[in-house]
Amino acid sequence: MHIGELSRRTGVSERLLRYYEKQGLLWPERSASGYRHYQESDVDTVLRIRRLLAAGLNTETIALVMPCVRIKAGNLVPVCPEVIDDLRRQRDRLTQAIEDLQASRDLLDAALAAAPLDLTA
Amino acid sequence: MHIGELSRRTGVSERLLRYYEKQGLLWPERSASGYRHYQESDVDTVLRIRRLLAAGLNTETIALVMPCVRIKAGNLVPVCPEVIDDLRRQRDRLTQAIEDLQASRDLLDAALAAAPLDLTA
């Protein structure tokens, strides 16, 4: 599909889709005339990118994990031995981020629990 | 304590402490001469702010939750019923982010598991 359709289907502007590509998060094929051509799976990829961004990761970090994610999804398995260390570090960073988010959520839960239950009573 | 000590104890620059105040995340008292005077509990507050920022929240959102958190910590309980919905939404967003990060981490784990174990052999 072309960029317009991907934009419509993901709700992400064409501008950003091109930006993500420049940051190494997407690698659409190009037609002879230069038009970007995306796979069906890119819809999912873009949504995943958006969630990771919303979770506080930057494009550089996301770029690190995307290729392996893709390869795993495509069942090509063993991949990029030279980035194994990067992956391990990334995994640890993800773990830290998860813990932080959980702590934050606990905080919110506590605040909600402290709120009056009879709001409109 | 003054801003310098708070900065040292939290590792957050004075510049940012003033910025957070301007964004409504901190409300230190002021001495007659205008010096900011922070509570012990502000050390914790600042660390919490940092975690929330790292988790992808912006200062505006954090400002929304901080009063409730503070009141909860201080046991003053009932607070801001009008932001309850915001808090719930925020919590759901965090849950979503957590799940996505976990999914990403699982993918990384799978990729790592598929990697050759005899890298240097």
Add this chain to the structure above:
DNA sequence: GTAAAGTCTGACATCCATGTCAGAGTCAAG
């Protein structure tokens, strides 16, 4: 073959979280 819609690149603009610096006032130790 022409018009409309879609796409390309590249530039400029904005918002947010930060850094840095300057000039002026405050405080504490000698």
Add this chain to the structure above:
DNA sequence: CTTGACTCTGACATGGATGTCAGACTTTAC
């Protein structure tokens, strides 16, 4: 008092994610 460390405000700067616009080319529909 004076000096040095600390603080205040305000301005300018930057990097990252994003918007918008312009000018040129491509594709599709008639």
